[in-house]
Amino acid sequence: MNAETITIGTSDREVSASTIVRSYMGWSTGAGLLPIPLLDLALIVGVQVKMLHDMAKLYGVPFRANMVRPLIVTLLSGGSSVALAPPVASLVKAIPGIGMLAGALTLPALAAASCYATGRVFIQHFESGGTFLDFDPAKVRAHYEQQFNAAKAV
Numbered sequence: 001m002n003a004e005t006i007t008i009g010t011s012d013r014e015v016s017a018s019t020i021v022r023s024y025m026g027w028s029t030g031a032g033l034l035p036i037p038l039l040d041l042a043l044i045v046g047v048q049v050k051m052l053h054d055m056a057k058l059y060g061v062p063f064r065a066n067m068v069r070p071l072i073v074t075l076l077s078g079g080s081s082v083a084l085a086p087p088v089a090s091l092v093k094a095i096p097g098i099g100m101l102a103g104a105l106t107l108p109a110l111a112a113a114s115c116y117a118t119g120r121v122f123i124q125h126f127e128s129g130g131t132f133l134d135f136d137p138a139k140v141r142a143h144y145e146q147q148f149n150a151a152k153a154v
Contacts, residue, residue, distance in 0.1 A: 014127055017055050021119030024051035025112040032111035044111045048072050048118050055119070059126040067132055074137040075121065075144055076114060109152065117147035 024047055031043040049069055056063035121140045137144075 011127065013058055014123060016058055017119070017123045017126070020051060020054050020058065021116060021123070024048070024054075024119065025115045027051075028111040028115035029108040032108035040107060040111075044114065045069065045072055045076070047111075048115055051115065051119060052122055055122055055126065056132070061126060061131050063132070071132060071135055071137060072118060075118060075140070113148050113151035116151035117144045120147040 027047045027050075028044055031047050032040060034040040034043055049065055049072060052068050052072070053063050053065070055061075121144050122135075124143065125135055125140070
């Protein structure tokens with residue numbers, strides 16, 4: 001199989017954006033290892049804001065962190081069990097002893113899956129000509145959950 005076969009139907013920007021997402025998944029994993037409940041979640045959101053900043057540059061989309069952060073939080077807090085997994089894993093760390101271990105074993109993987117899902121949702125949005133101004137988290141929630149579950153399975 002040659003490189004042309006792999007990239008058929010995929011723009012160069014989409015390939016570059018996927019590389020950005022994979023890079024930030026590692027940073028999200030590291031943020032999930034932070035032993036302080038809720039501060040770990042803030043750091044995970046911060047990593048995703050930085051990822052979207054890099055993707056916005058790639059797609060030529062205007063970026064303002066104060067506008068993007070609420071979009072990410074809304075996307076992550078969609079009300080489903082998928083959205084609740086990272087905050088619950090973070091709060092589990094507050095339980096003395098076993099809580100820290102349980103949180104350290106689960107949150108890094110959930111953070112990486114969340115980063116992947118957020119990245120894939122925004123790649124699709126940017127590829128279709130979207131910007132942060134017309135992004136509607138409620139409309140992409142099902143796609144986010146699908147991508148989150150796919151990443152979690154890996």
